[in-house]
Amino acid sequence: MVVVRVSHLTKRYGQLTALSDVSFSIRPGEVLGVIGPNGSGKTTLFECLAGVLPADAGTVADEARTLAPGDRCSVLFYLPDAIAPWPAQPVRWALDYTVGFFGGRLDALDDVVARFDLDSILDSPIGALSKGQRKRALLAMSLLTPQPVLLADEPFDGLDLRQTREVADALRAHVAGGRTLVLSIHQIVDAARICDRFVLLSGGCVRGEGTLAELSAMAAVRGAAPHDQSLEEVFLALT
Amino acid sequence: MRLPEKTGTAENAKSAKRNVFSASSARAAVAFLWLLDKEWRELLSSRAWWVLLLLIGPLVGVSFIGVVRTYAEASGLNGTAAGVGEAFSPLVGVWAPTFSACELAAAFLLPFVGIRLVSGDKQSGALKIELQHSMSALARIAAKALVLLAGWCLASAAPLVAVILWKMYGGSAYAPELVTIALGHVLNAGLTIALAAATASLTDHPSTAAILTLSVTVGTWILNFIAAVQGGVWERAAGYTPTAMVAEFQHGLIRLDVVLIAIALISTGLALAALWMRLGVPARRRTSESLALAAGATAVVIACTFATPSWDTSENRMNSFPEADETALASIRASLHIEAHLAPEDPRRVDLERRALSKLRRVLPKTTVQYVSATSIGLFEQSAPHYGEIWYDLGGKREMSRLTTAEGVLETIYALADVKPPIENDAEIFRGHPLAVQPKGAAAVFYSIWPALIVAVGFLVRRRHA
Numbered sequence: 001m002v003v004v005r006v007s008h009l010t011k012r013y014g015q016l017t018a019l020s021d022v023s024f025s026i027r028p029g030e031v032l033g034v035i036g037p038n039g040s041g042k043t044t045l046f047e048c049l050a051g052v053l054p055a056d057a058g059t060v061a062d063e064a065r066t067l068a069p070g071d072r073c074s075v076l077f078y079l080p081d082a083i084a085p086w087p088a089q090p091v092r093w094a095l096d097y098t099v100g101f102f103g104g105r106l107d108a109l110d111d112v113v114a115r116f117d118l119d120s121i122l123d124s125p126i127g128a129l130s131k132g133q134r135k136r137a138l139l140a141m142s143l144l145t146p147q148p149v150l151l152a153d154e155p156f157d158g159l160d161l162r163q164t165r166e167v168a169d170a171l172r173a174h175v176a177g178g179r180t181l182v183l184s185i186h187q188i189v190d191a192a193r194i195c196d197r198f199v200l201l202s203g204g205c206v207r208g209e210g211t212l213a214e215l216s217a218m219a220a221v222r223g224a225a226p227h228d229q230s231l232e233e234v235f236l237a238l239t
Numbered sequence: 240m241r242l243p244e245k246t247g248t249a250e251n252a253k254s255a256k257r258n259v260f261s262a263s264s265a266r267a268a269v270a271f272l273w274l275l276d277k278e279w280r281e282l283l284s285s286r287a288w289w290v291l292l293l294l295i296g297p298l299v300g301v302s303f304i305g306v307v308r309t310y311a312e313a314s315g316l317n318g319t320a321a322g323v324g325e326a327f328s329p330l331v332g333v334w335a336p337t338f339s340a341c342e343l344a345a346a347f348l349l350p351f352v353g354i355r356l357v358s359g360d361k362q363s364g365a366l367k368i369e370l371q372h373s374m375s376a377l378a379r380i381a382a383k384a385l386v387l388l389a390g391w392c393l394a395s396a397a398p399l400v401a402v403i404l405w406k407m408y409g410g411s412a413y414a415p416e417l418v419t420i421a422l423g424h425v426l427n428a429g430l431t432i433a434l435a436a437a438t439a440s441l442t443d444h445p446s447t448a449a450i451l452t453l454s455v456t457v458g459t460w461i462l463n464f465i466a467a468v469q470g471g472v473w474e475r476a477a478g479y480t481p482t483a484m485v486a487e488f489q490h491g492l493i494r495l496d497v498v499l500i501a502i503a504l505i506s507t508g509l510a511l512a513a514l515w516m517r518l519g520v521p522a523r524r525r526t527s528e529s530l531a532l533a534a535g536a537t538a539v540v541i542a543c544t545f546a547t548p549s550w551d552t553s554e555n556r557m558n559s560f561p562e563a564d565e566t567a568l569a570s571i572r573a574s575l576h577i578e579a580h581l582a583p584e585d586p587r588r589v590d591l592e593r594r595a596l597s598k599l600r601r602v603l604p605k606t607t608v609q610y611v612s613a614t615s616i617g618l619f620e621q622s623a624p625h626y627g628e629i630w631y632d633l634g635g636k637r638e639m640s641r642l643t644t645a646e647g648v649l650e651t652i653y654a655l656a657d658v659k660p661p662i663e664n665d666a667e668i669f670r671g672h673p674l675a676v677q678p679k680g681a682a683a684v685f686y687s688i689w690p691a692l693i694v695a696v697g698f699l700v701r702r703r704h705a
Contacts, residue, residue: 051370073372083363086280097273101274145371
């Protein structure tokens, strides 16, 4: 069963090919990690998927139909990395706005505020938050959106170890509620902690897709058996 | 008995469809209200808007205080005899210069407020988030435009204070004139907002958008300059620049073609902004859509130039001939062609245009005017055989005159048309509203109270939102 199928997605910036024939699928209720080093095309992939950046080729489809870029917001919500939206507005307003504007989950508001420990910063303007605080606030905001699939670009960037674990737990709890998460992560240790399946991206190409065991087997078939079964070793073997 | 059952099912389906439609409309309306709230909050947190509010008070004050003094000096000379009464029209004597501060603010301050509101979302990443709502780009840009217009209306409180002060001094204020001026400045602000939104949406950085916006403004001034020198098609085009448009309203004239063209240009600017706001659409497609939009807008603007109705809202009928003359002119059925041998920069041509022909076109819309000259200033054409001649052709009958006054032009036309000139009605002559008072308290209001109030309110509002 597939909630979103990505087929042959290609994106070029002039002579540079940022994404080349990228295909993979997103299954309902899973945490899918898009793993790759900096510059591997993760952000470009997410922006093309969300329809905020035009792709040169390829399709994105749900179970029933191909989704045009303008229709993808019915299925996907994309949280970009390194943004500070509405910098003068307080966190409390941003959360209310997300619920009101997107028709989001008002019933989840208190839970999200508690899980991301936002009580102390609710009245602070978003522009005045530290990188980690802003990341937590924006992740909380994204969890309130109504789309069944959430794409989060580098959700752990800017968080310390304790915060990373807490956020990972919060995301896991959210998935248990029926949502599907696709996370772009360049820290493989973080990815291994939270993701069910992985898409390995390198140089704009998909080098492998599957669970850790599946990827490990794939590496063995290609004659690049990793030293151990860790995601790091598998990633290095396949890319 | 299956038929009623089927009908019932169809009705249920229709009702369900209606419910789905009304639910989605309600959701869209709620989202739009949230967007309006967000844009309003963003405007309140924008320093550019507070600077606009702060500066518009002193700008209006400088103009108002100056013109009230001049008006008082002229009134003190008891120059209220018939013939100079027009000089004591508050429309020309007070409101036009006072409201011109708004024109300055619209040209140099408002663009930055608009650019900040549109570019801010791009810079902060908010646009990428908001684009993930199915709301149309046009609705998004409309929310910004509405909020910016509301912000402009609040800034217009400064000239409103001037009106209140003038009334307190015992001055006369003719409501239709004030409404006309306000309409002109709202349309001008609309043009600025649309231009700023389009440039901010087209460019990646606010500074590029600001340069582009000011370039367009300067471009319209260059067009006015070329029109003054070259005349012809340039002169016609320059009649629709924001400066020329505001000047018409400041003289109490509402021209349908000007209003329609302003609305068309505002709509085009906002539509262009909406097209380029859609980050997910390939640039090539956005470019071709923009070109199609520009072609459509050009066609609409050209079509609008054929709209001839106009309304003179000035108390002294400064844009119209006396009513008796208008009735007499309206009885002339033959088409009138005028050939004036006057250069674009010749003061006689300016007189002829302002005092007679602009009024004549309002009564006889089918009048055609052709200017003939070999140079732009006419200085070296004075000795040319036909220079200075104005030829009138009415239904095949021709007459030449050198008069550039309204009376001279009317006299020639009546003679050609065999129409008896109407008798001048003394009761119709506008005697003016002289007022010899000093602008007491205006300096305190515009230079102290207004800035202090804006700073205090700005501080409180920003603290409340921060």
